[in-house]
Amino acid sequence: MAALPAILVLFLYLNFSSSYILLRDDDNEIIWPTEYHFKGEKLDFMTGQKTTFEAWYSAEQNRSRFDIADGTQSMWYYGDTGYYYERHPITNEEVTNEEICVAWQFGGEQVDFLPDTSDLTYTGQSTTLYDKVVDIWTATEEYKNKMVLETTLYVFKTDSGYDLPVQEVQKEINYNIGQVQGHIITNYYDFSDTVSEEQVTVDNVDDCEENDWGNDFYEDMKHFHHDLPAHVDFAFELFINHHNKFYQDEEYQMRKRIFEKNWRMIEDHNRKNLGYRLELNTFSDKTPEELKHLTGTRVSKHKHHVTMPFPHTVQEVDDLVKELPESLDLRIEGDDTPIKHQGSCGSCWAFCTAAAVEGALARVNGERLLDLSEQSLVDCSWGYDNDGCSGGTLDGAMKYVFEHGLPTEQEYGLYTGIDGYCKIQNMSTTYNIRGFSEVTPRNPNALKVTLFKYGPATVAIYASDRFLQYSSGVFYDFECLGVEYPNHCVTVVGYGVRDGEDYWIIKNSYGEQWGEDGYILMSAKDNNCLVLDSPYYPIV
Known part of the structure; x- marks a missing residue:
């Protein structure tokens, strides 16, 4: 099976390899657990879409797993072998709701599903959320054309010394027109710090059909989900390669945010079967202006x-x-x-x-x-x-x-x-x-x-x-x-x-x-x- 191009292997490695301890101002720090299982929901207030999910992560076993909609779609990441597996049902002229498994070589470590805290700053404030006393962390990211992404993360510190996310709120505001153009809330609950080998292992892995990336952009996109930051990163990299685009630094992040928002809108629309379909195209990372x-x-x-x-x-x-x-x-x-x-x-x-x-x-x-x-x-x-x-x-x-x-x-x-x-x-x-x-x-x-x-x-x-x-x-x-x-x-x-x-x-x-x-x-x-x-x- 062909490996990913070198640039994408490096890209995935840098994005999938994350630290768990991040030093902050005034000696504050967020310490994510290295073994966890949790459930959650993501609410997109612009599209009205609600996505439920469940995640497992084990640094000791170097594997992780992410389920969407009660396991309708399941994804496993094997850091020990560099393989990504996906299992989901298909229906065509020959079969109805037949479950299939596909595999790709992604070249990185297992994926961490907890929020990215690299740009967050502790506000020194606390509040009560879902019967928990939580610390408030925020970040503000400004893009061109007066586009601002505001992130607020509510974190609960456990008696064991590590932190747990309770809620993440992200708002994208266009100050040119004074309008909120993106509003997503992610809730996390039902944490445990025990992950068994069975939970992060694919059943009948030998039955999974191997595939290569990069042969067909639209086919590749079917195997990514916009609720996973690692998937957004990789999908955007495939998108800009497909359309021969090149961005750096701040512009890269701005384009990725626009791409993610349009991707969500397109997926939400196509799921409703309204008689016509939308798809990502060369306009999908552009501002309205x-x-x-x-x-x-x-x-x-x-x-x-x-x-x-x-x-x-x-x-x-x-x-x-x-x-x-x-x-x-x-x-x-x-x-x-x-x-x-x-x-x-x-x-x-x-x-x-x-x-x-x-x-x-x-x-x-x-x-x-x-x-x-x-x-x-x-x-x-x-x-x-x-x-x-x-x-x-x-x-x-x-x-x-x-x-x-x-x-x-x-x-x-x-x-x-x-x-x-x-x-x-x-x-x-x-x-x-x-x-x-x-x-x-x-x-x-x-x-x-x-x-x-x-x-x-x-x-x-x-x-x-x-x-x-x-x-x-x-x-x-x-x-x-x-x-x-x-x-x-x-x-x-x-x-x-x-x-x-x-x-x-x-x-x-x-x-x-x-x-x-x-x-x-x-x-x-x-x-x-x-x-x-x-x-x-x-x-x-």
Whole structure:
């Protein structure tokens, strides 16, 4: 079995090898027991999730064990051999709730499950908690962008001379907006200082199937749990390696906290089976401020006079829709160009506009697809309610294309993702539209008719945190309820029905690694996320 890469072996060794005696101010010290068994619960007040657990640790035997949800998932760490074992049930087409065991070589010592006290300071204060007199230890960790992690640990000193944690409280506060963005309480109880060999030994260990790390990030992540600090450390290291990221010191810790919070949110969501799934992606360690560039669409200040009226009455739409197919996918029809990536520029408005124009032109060009320049819109359309990488409007972008056209990316130059000098005057050929029209708002049948008769349409939506982490399924976001204004532009390229639920096929501009190969299926129910508020389509 292949060992971990050297850098990860060192990383795990440093994180899994911890001291039990930590000297503090005024000769105070926390002395954790070297043999223990305890139960506990972790309460996440942001997601409403409660996780129960049980832990065993034996320094003498150099082994430890962690059970979740009454042993539904069990994990053993063998410091004497360097192996990690996990046992859990699986259900597939062949078996139902069959228990399996898998094994990996992690190269470190057994894992300690008591809180990390390396940054804590004794406050000199005590209080009574759960009928115990406990000392209060605190730590405050400040990150960039005024993000602060406040930790409070309540510790009970036993007659035997060692300490026991009773409760740990962690709050993550964003002082930019004055909001608590993370709040987790962990309670510890039922301690004993005796651990038998049987309790930290895997039954039928020879039946455990050996695996290697690093072959598939998403498969590896299935074997980690966000309630274990050691798992968070290792999972984050795999995450940054998978996405070719590099952080140091304070930033590393900040990114890891954001990653852990998003990981919790994703796992909590997927556990509810709401019809769509989320997954960790390249955005999962970014702050909300950093992700604003992904949502650069805003409502127009005024309606442009060149906007043509929608050519069908409500009655005509209702008649036409009866003749439409139950589902339509313009990707199959040949009216959709490949997925692109807007990068760190708030140019979603340019990408959705270019995609709609490309699709409309393909319908009149015998399905000959053109790769039009989004960068030309970023550089040149500042007089049309657009501000380059700082955002833009749907009808403003359409009006610019109507008056000036779009060159191909091959002639204009590659997309740079920054505000550049306009070169439209030097282009030999631009592709114009004869006009554009706003689809009757909040009328799903009108949008279906548009897609069938005229091609792709641009729509302004509200993109939430869950939208950014979308993986698959029909997306219906409760965070959108009550939202008044959109913040992101996408292109509708079809519609369909899955398990009785109508959806729109949406083309995004976050690259092929996002969502379903760059697309999202958005629920057509209740105008979710404002998808029907302001659709436009180009007329060619």
